[in-house]
Amino acid sequence: MNGPTRRADTADAQFVRVVAADARTVSSVRNEFGRWVRAEMALDEERISDIVLAVNEALANAAEFAYRTFPEAGTVSIEARHGAARLVVEVSDNGVWYDEDPVRSRTRGRGIPLMKTLSDGATIERRPEGTPVRLRFDNCAAAANRPGAMSEA
Numbered sequence: 001m002n003g004p005t006r007r008a009d010t011a012d013a014q015f016v017r018v019v020a021a022d023a024r025t026v027s028s029v030r031n032e033f034g035r036w037v038r039a040e041m042a043l044d045e046e047r048i049s050d051i052v053l054a055v056n057e058a059l060a061n062a063a064e065f066a067y068r069t070f071p072e073a074g075t076v077s078i079e080a081r082h083g084a085a086r087l088v089v090e091v092s093d094n095g096v097w098y099d100e101d102p103v104r105s106r107t108r109g110r111g112i113p114l115m116k117t118l119s120d121g122a123t124i125e126r127r128p129e130g131t132p133v134r135l136r137f138d139n140c141a142a143a144a145n146r147p148g149a150m151s152e153a
Contacts, residue, residue, distance in 0.1 A: 013081075013082045015079070015080040017029050017032070018075050020073060020075060021075055023063055026060060030056045033052065037051055040082055043140060050118040051089075051140075054115045055091065058115060061112075062133075066094070066097060067095040070095060074093060074095055075093070077090075077092050085140055086136065087140040090132055093131055094129065119135040119136055
């Protein structure tokens with residue numbers, strides 16, 4: 001599956017992509033994801049920006065770090081599920097993120113704290129077979145034009 005869909009069994013709406021783990025491609029996916037969030041959810045621009053920024057950090061980390069020791073870059077996937085006023089986004093790769101270096105530059109290393117601050121829940125599982133990042137955003141009501149959206153009339 002490679003596109004926005006509606007599935008009654010697990011979510012009201014879903015956004016799924018599997019793309020090359022490079023900066024240009026993940027930037028394009030970030031923009032597409034932002035358009036999907038705006039179309040599917042009734043959120044103010046600040047909340048949308050927070051969601052897109054958190055997801056962008058996960059995508060960028062996968063693109064920059066997951067395949068650093070591999071001969072060529074692999075893929076990064078994003079699966080976002082929206083239902084019951086909750087958005088859950090999983091960004092995953094098949095690479096290996098490096099261990100945090102305490103001597104890193106002071107201008108780097110803010111992505112993970114940013115994801116945790118901007119989301120209502122964030123988990124990162126560094127596994128030998130890849131790193132899934134799960135971000136949860138609560139209070140994400142469906143847009144009024146969506147099937148099943150509640151009206152205040």
